[in-house]
Amino acid sequence: MQADDRASSxxxxxxxxxxxxxxxxxxxxxxxxxIRDMYLEKDLARGVDGTFMWLMEEVGELAGSLRNGTHQDRxxxxxxxxxxxxxxxxxxxxxxxxxxxxxxxxxxPGCGQFSCTCADSEKP
Ligand SMILES: [Zn+2]
Numbered sequence: 001m002q003a004d005d006r007a008s009s010x011x012x013x014x015x016x017x018x019x020x021x022x023x024x025x026x027x028x029x030x031x032x033x034x035i036r037d038m039y040l041e042k043d044l045a046r047g048v049d050g051t052f053m054w055l056m057e058e059v060g061e062l063a064g065s066l067r068n069g070t071h072q073d074r075x076x077x078x079x080x081x082x083x084x085x086x087x088x089x090x091x092x093x094x095x096x097x098x099x100x101x102x103x104x105x106x107x108x109p110g111c112g113q114f115s116c117t118c119a120d121s122e123k124p
Pocket of ligand 1: 118
């Protein structure tokens with residue numbers, strides 16, 4: 001398929017106790033760093049515009065998997081969307097942990113509660 005489709009380049013199956021690069025529980029910071037370590041040079045060369053197109057393509061594939069895919073399909077598409085979001089953040093110099101903390105670290109951005117009390121007519 002696409003030369004740069006990360007889903008089409010599966011990690012080799014761990015054998016003989018080879019550790020998986022991603023721990024079973026991974027923080028946003030660890031994941032963003034993993035993506036940075038694997039792809040930053042290529043991502044910087046592609047730039048924000050090209051990377052954004054890949055993200056949108058993956059969002060479309062996620063929509064397709066939610067409509068017609070299997071659970072396994074959805075696992076892959078969610079991972080791809082997250083990976084391309086982390087990629088754009090790396091290219092744009094945005095720390096996703098900082099972004100999430102600033103926006104959601106004190107609760108809902110609309111009402112400030114950790115269990116949202118915004119009116120149904122509002123977005124949150
Ligand atoms: Zn709210």
